Amino acid sequence: MNAHEKFRENLPFYVTGALDANERRALEDHLQTCAECQVDLALWRNTAQEVTEQSASLRVSDRVIESALGQIRAEQRQPGALRRAVDLLLSQIPLVRHEIWPASALIFLIGYSAAVLVKMEFLIQLIAPMVAAWGIASLYGPENDQAFELAAATPTHQAQILLARLAAVFGYNLALAVTVSLAATPFIPTLSLSGLILSWLAPMTFLAALALLLSLWMSTGSAVVIPYLLWLGKFILGNMLVGESSGPVFVGSAAEGITLFIRFWENPLLLFGLAAVLLAGALLSLRWPDRRLPRLV
Incomplete structure (x- = not known):
């Protein structure tokens, strides 16, 4: 490459x-004697001027840039999934029917007092699932939430609201x-804490999930009555089977069916599994806003 070509390459x-200063001085000396350069x-200067003018016309305003940067900073400051879940949970607690909290505590207190007084732990087994079913049946929907329409219009998905409550x-x-x-436990000598908890935990979970699904498809009243009848039936029919020493109350297929019904409540894995299925069904049913089955009460 000769000196002339080198100077031409340095023009832009x-x-x-x-x-730098030396290259600039050498090029200026060359330009004094080279018409081609x-x-x-001149062409390079015109090109540079056009680029400058076009860049100025396309320049984004400072306000737009600051707005974009602000949005990026806000996204970076967004809380994690756990924090958002906690915030949603705390925001939904005041929207649940207020009477649920004291009423549940009062019923448990009465059940505890009666169980300790008469030394009968089955009273705790009886009330725990029933209280849970009533509370869950009363936590969602226009019957139970005066701000239901407003909540349904928020960006938060209904399933997230339902799960939080x-x-x-x-x-x-x-x-x-x-x-x-x-x-x-200390007041009932024959009582095992783990045995007592296991006796009501799985039925409580199942009946709560059933009440939730029924509250979405039927009504709050139906969602309370049906689980109550099923759970009370377990105790009533179970006592009738135990009392058959004076003579059989049920025979044949009726006795077998009742025995299976009692065993159903004594199978924790089955109850937990069905509870998961019912919960999934409740969440899926939110996609059909016009869902309704005939209400019992």
Whole structure:
């Protein structure tokens, strides 16, 4: 490459001011005697001017840039999934029917007092699932939430709202049931804490899930009555089978069916599995806003 070609290559750098002092001085000396490079220099200067003018017309305003940067910073400051879940849970607790909290505690207190007084732990087994079913049946829907339409219009998905309320109410009832069971153990000599908890935990979970699904498809009243009848039936029919020493109350297929019904409540894995299926069904049913079955009550 000869000196002339080297100077021609440096012309765009000269226009943009990218050459050092020595290169700039040498190029300027060459331009005084080279007409061809003078023409090229004029072309490069025109090109640089056009680029500058176009860049100025396309320049984004400072306000737009600041707005974009602010949005990026806000996204970076967004809380994690756990924090969002906790915030949603805390925001939904005040929207649950207020009477659920004191009423549940009062019923557990009465059941505990009666169980300790008469030394009959089955009273705790009886009330724990029933209280949970009532609370869960009353936590969602236009019957139970005066701001239901407003909540349904928020960006938060209905399933997330439902799960947050479910976690709050079921967790509260679970804590009450465990506390009552723990407090009753010292006063009932034949009572095992683990045995007592296992006797109501799986039925409580199943009946709560059933009540939730029924509350979405039927009504709050139906969602309370049906689980209550099923759970009370377990105790009534079970006592009738135990009392058959004076003579059989049920025979044949009726006795077999009732025996299977009693064993159903004594199978924790089955109850937990069905509870998961019912919960999934409840969440899926939110996709059909016009869902309704005939209500019993």
